Amino acid sequence: MALDSKIPPGPIDKKWTYHKGHMRIVAPANKRRIDVIVVGTGLAGGAAAASLAEMGYNVKAFCFQDSARRAHSIAAQGGINAAKNYQNDGDSTYRLFYDTVKGGDYRAREANVYRLAEVSANIIDQCVAQGVPFARDYGGLLDNRSFGGVQVSRTFYARGQTGQQLLLGAYSALMRQVGKGAVQMFDRHEMLDVVVVDGKARGIIARNLITGEIERHGAHAVLLCTGGYGNVFFLSTNAMGSNVTAAWKAHKRGAYFGNPCYTQIHPTCIPVSGTHQSKLTLMSESLRNDGRIWVPAKLEDAQAIREGRKKGSDIPEADRDYYLERRYPAFGNLVPRDVASRAAKERCDAGFGVNKTGEAVYLDFGAAIERYGKLQANVLKIENPGKEKITELGRAVVSEKYGNLFDMYENIVGENPYDHAMKIYPAVHYTMGGLWVDYNLQTTVPGLFALGEANFSDHGANRLGASALMQGLADGYFVIPYTVGDYLADDIRTGPIDTKRPEFDAAEKEVVDRINHFINNKGTKPVDEFHRRLGKVMWDKCGMARNAQGLQEAIAEIRQIREEFYRDVRVTGKANEFNQELEKAGRVADFLELGELMCVDALNRNESCGGHFREEYAEMEGPQQGEAKRDDANYAYVAAWEWTGDAGKANLHKEPLTFEEVKLTQRSYK
Template sequence: MSIPDSKVPEGPIEKKWTLHKEHLRLVNPANKRRIDVIVVGTGLAGASAAASLAEMGYNVKSFCFQDSARRAHSIAAQGGINAAKNYPNDGDSVYRLFYDTLKGGDYRAREANTWRLAEVSANIIDQCVAQGVPFARDYGGLLDNRSFGGAQVSRTFYARGQTGQQLLLGAYSALMRQVGKGKVKMYDRHEMLDLVVVGGKARGIIARNLVTGKIERHGAHAVLLCTGGYGNVFFLSTNAMGSNVTAAWKAHKRGAFMANPCYTQIHPTCIPVSGTHQSKLTLMSESLRNDGRIWVPKKIEDAKAIQEGRKKGRDIAEEDRDYYLERRYPAFGNLVPRDVASRAAKERCDAGFGVNRTGEAVFLDFASAIERYGKVEANVHHIENPSKEKIRELGMKVVSAKYGNLFDMYENITGDNPYEHPMMIYPAVHYTMGGLWVDYNLMSSIPNMYVLGEANFSDHGANRLGASALMQGLADGYFVIPYTIADQLADDIRTGPIPTNTPEFDEAEKNVRGRIDQLMNIKGTEPVDHFHRRLGKVMWDKCGMARNDKGLREAIEEIRKIREDFWKNVRVPGKADAFNQELEKAGRVADFLELGELMCMDALHRSESCGGHFREESQTEEGEALRKDDQFAYVAAWEWKGDPGKEEMHKEILKFEALKLSQRSYK
């Protein structure tokens, strides 16, 4: 099989989407009622798609593994959502948002998709406000903005530190409205375990009811995977415990290409690892970089003293601090993109300047922000010659109003008060830019299967800018799929309901049952987490923030060994036909053990550095990522061939019409 046409429309970039929409086929309202659509996942992409399609008249079945659609991990996004509204009058435009996103992704995204994302961004804000999403507002009652990494304008809309929650609850409310009308049938605590392909088209799924263990067949004319990213392959990440690749991986095994799986985002501001018991990592919103300054000591002896607990951050004099982001990147300072900030932290820590007992942490310091805000407040309240303490008190109030929930969260986890001592942060796995390959209509290489949100690969290239994930999830669900899906479903107005008593469903169900039986019957000695942790360590050490040829080859061998060991020695307690959380985990880890190998293969073949993919062999003299556009300006789309080691790569050559490829610089 070769790679399908990307279906990027002709015409100038700013007209492509408009012209494309005008030429897509339509399904009339009466016919929509005869068409069934399955949506897997209820995050921003899934909930917005399911709600929108049901509003238009399609019959939707919505699936999530959580106990309620409202709990999908989009809920945890903190900082904000970008939109080219230009409310602050600081020069923003669709073009600038497009430019920042494509450049931020190190020119490895599909240009036309990125433009469309920027183009529909403003509608998202209008839609969410109409739904009653309580965005932050200024005293005049208008919407407030803040700035985020990789941009020099303020285009990020937010709802305190819980923007993802508020946007998701908005989409969830739209979804539940359709559930109430009977246009969406909700299947929570259900997990998709296989895709059913009939006559070359996706026509349904096999799902497991997680409460009863019952294996169910669901037919539909189209299947939408809105299943998020696969960051949990690293075991420790900022993802939710249940976030997984299973639905996407099953679809991959049925013929959907997996694109750029090695593109992983390591987020610079997370709470450092504290011990071996750790089950997940917690993000501290990127919005903190608006006001927090990142530093390590200048002198190695100070760093040693801090590591050994003899000194604290505040004991280090101002002139002995190295604000390394401000030093290296004066134009963007603490607001460089995530990949750049993460690598810079790793560089300082590798050089011995880390600031906690593991040596793997840097400071994020609010002292100067507290002072700056305090002085402004003193002026506002006409306090003449305010004392240092007064300024601090006033400033702390402002910082607390802006970031209070994050500071509390930090204190809960670490036991340290971030108003008194600078926070300690370190990079952690956060997001995966890679995902299932889709064309411009968001259709995968399996016709009638669509992939939305983080689960697809298309918009962020090799690095995603902050506040762009929420934008993409909602863009895909509200404003792309409602148009593009009709073009394909126009062929199905006379198909009638998809029967589930066919050989294809039999085979898929047998496949699912076979795998479950296999897992249950190993009856080994080690719990699932044991293997997951081992996989995660290999991935983090050898396919994490920095990668090299030797390490990746070793990783592939090690992952194969862990996989072999897993299938011999894993112990899954309980029964298959009951509520069984270990069985759920086992199935997901089994898939991660295959995906991990493919990620390493992808990282190995891409011997350039780009965005979050940093190959040590390919860097500039100053240690920045060095792309090789003549060799690697393409999407690597992998095709399953029966075994993780045998995947075949196809290339989609990236064409850049609106922007010239150039070396990324934030200096």
């Protein structure tokens, strides 16, 4: 099938308006005859379900958590971008569009990104109207902060819990519709397959996680708003339950998977402390404004620290290597996420890591404390303050800015970050890849849509901070309500979907067989063991840096783990009860296939771009030596993979990316 991105005609700033004006719509009386399934209740799903129900469609919303309010959008800290230009610093729709395309290393679809920037301002208005308590200044107006990779202040925030506040806004809109009966809410339900009838998505098979009952739900359209797949790495900043199952089942039913190898690694996370670790915690990017990142310059010092014979504070200034400042004098500690992450890995691989595992670097506030302390002494007119006084004053300033983050760190690590430099290490955070969708957010299966992080569309090969929330809400509130209508206009006479059709029988049988396999398997090892092994392979060979040989090895190893998994996994309990081991088994089974596809995609992409860094494709000489080297001539396309029955033998389809508005250049932070 040829990929048709269905980009509307006209100049870029008129495309969305033109499209909205020319799409078909469903009359109010007819909307009552149409059912829509929304899977996932994060920003994209919650917003979509609420909006479609308001419009008059019958909506069924599903989430695996015990409440729609718990989707992982809730964990986003920093903020949400919008081109409001409240700060009068020259922001505009075009500038937000430009920054996003460039930040994505020129691997996103221009028309989608422009639309995202265009509707961004509406999002803020919508959320304010819902009662989202954004931060305000003393004049009562909305406050902004600046974020990485841009030159304007366009990020709206609600302390360090912006994602939570936005999600609760969408959740309250959703609950309002639930209260009215316009949305039927199915929490603690997991979607386990899409049902395709006559080439169109017509429903899903879901498991009631409390009773274990397998349920059929029919609908005229199915929206997947199921988030990203970072948990393929086992350790990530994703929630424990975040999974690829819905997207992967859709993929196996004909939806192409776009750019699976694009993974964002966040540079400032709390390092792994031991083999028991289940999850990684992010420390906000804002810390890099004041913290200096370093490792010892001498190998013997690093070793002494790892063995506990020395502390970071024992290393004199001259023996410290502030490697980001050294390599990137222009941007220093504020280089983009992918660059900072790779630089940390490079130092640790070379043996300079500073914790027991050798995988940590220092994020040091010593200099900031001293600097702020001196400033504060001046402000307070303290003459000749002693070193202790300066430290005391400086700590107070740092605590005011980052106190909650420092507390969080101390709580997890058990070490006071004011006394000892923080230790950080990169961790998997977000996946730019996802189900391939056209301009209408429709996958290659008609009637099956993908929104938010679950699709591949807006962030190219690297996402800018504070843009994920923007995309989720844009898709859910302002894009899908229009585009789904265009599709559903054909369905006003279809009538209710019959879930007794053979297609439903077949899909349900597959689901039940899979569950029975796990329950009846007489294996010896718990699910988590396989997940951990998969995660390690992915992290080592398809993580921050990749090379052809490693990827080939990874593919072989993943196939081996997968084979062993089906043979030796042990799932306790029964199918018809609340069974968390069974839930995990199904998810890991899908990760074990996705992981292979990610390696296949990474192997195919013989270039370095954004979150995808191939060691073979780096600048060999000149001022950019060691940096990522894109290959626009051969790889300016979206890789959309078609399932053929084996993850390793997926069919590659290419959607060429054309850049009419933004000129392709190399990103330089030197």
